[in-house]
Amino acid sequence: MKIKDIADILNAEIVCGFNEINREANYCFASDLMSDVLTIDKDNLLLITGLSNLQTIRTAEMSDIFAIIFARNKEITEEMKKLAEDNNMVLLKCKYSMFKTSGILYKNGINPVY
Numbered sequence: 001m002k003i004k005d006i007a008d009i010l011n012a013e014i015v016c017g018f019n020e021i022n023r024e025a026n027y028c029f030a031s032d033l034m035s036d037v038l039t040i041d042k043d044n045l046l047l048i049t050g051l052s053n054l055q056t057i058r059t060a061e062m063s064d065i066f067a068i069i070f071a072r073n074k075e076i077t078e079e080m081k082k083l084a085e086d087n088n089m090v091l092l093k094c095k096y097s098m099f100k101t102s103g104i105l106y107k108n109g110i111n112p113v114y
Contacts, residue, residue, distance in 0.1 A: 001025055001110055003067055003090050006046070009108055010094045010101060012069060016081045017090030025067055028110045030098045034059040040113055048094075048101050050074055057083045066090060071098045 004021040007014050014021060029040050030048035037047060037059050046067045047060055052074035060068055061083075067090040070076060076091055084091050094101055106112065 001105075001108060003046075003092075006067075006069075006105065006110075007092055009104060010069070010092070010096065012092040012094040015076050015091040015093055016085050017067070017088065020066060020088060020090045023066060023090075026111055027113055028102065028105050029113045030071075030102045032098075037063055037065070042113055045113070046105075046110065048098050048105075050098060052076060052080070054080055054083060056080075057087070057089065060089060061087045067092065069094050069101060071096060071101050 002022055025046040026044040027042045028046045031037055032049055032051045045065050047065045048069045050072045052070055057080050069092045071094050073095045
């Protein structure tokens with residue numbers, strides 16, 4: 001599913017990475033534990049998290065994750081946005097919980113990692 005379609009079905013705000021919104025995400029992983037994120041090895045992976053800090057962006061970059069959904073309406077700082085832009089990442093801000101966000105994406109065809 002394309003990132004722009006994911007943003008639409010989640011009523012999410014695209015904060016940055018507009019040049020990547022036509023890119024496909026095939027898998028999704030939801031976690032607030034960045035150590036768990038580092039164990040995932042999938043292409044076209046989308047991360048859902050409520051952990052809103054620079055470490056999340058750095059972890060995603062190390063794991064080749066190109067798009068992050070920040071659940072629970074978490075704030076995205078300018079510093080996070082800048083780091084994501086430097087790494088060609090899409091950041092989305094979603095008002096739903098991680099559980100609801102995951103359920104909506106699963107129902108619409110995004111595959112789980114496990």
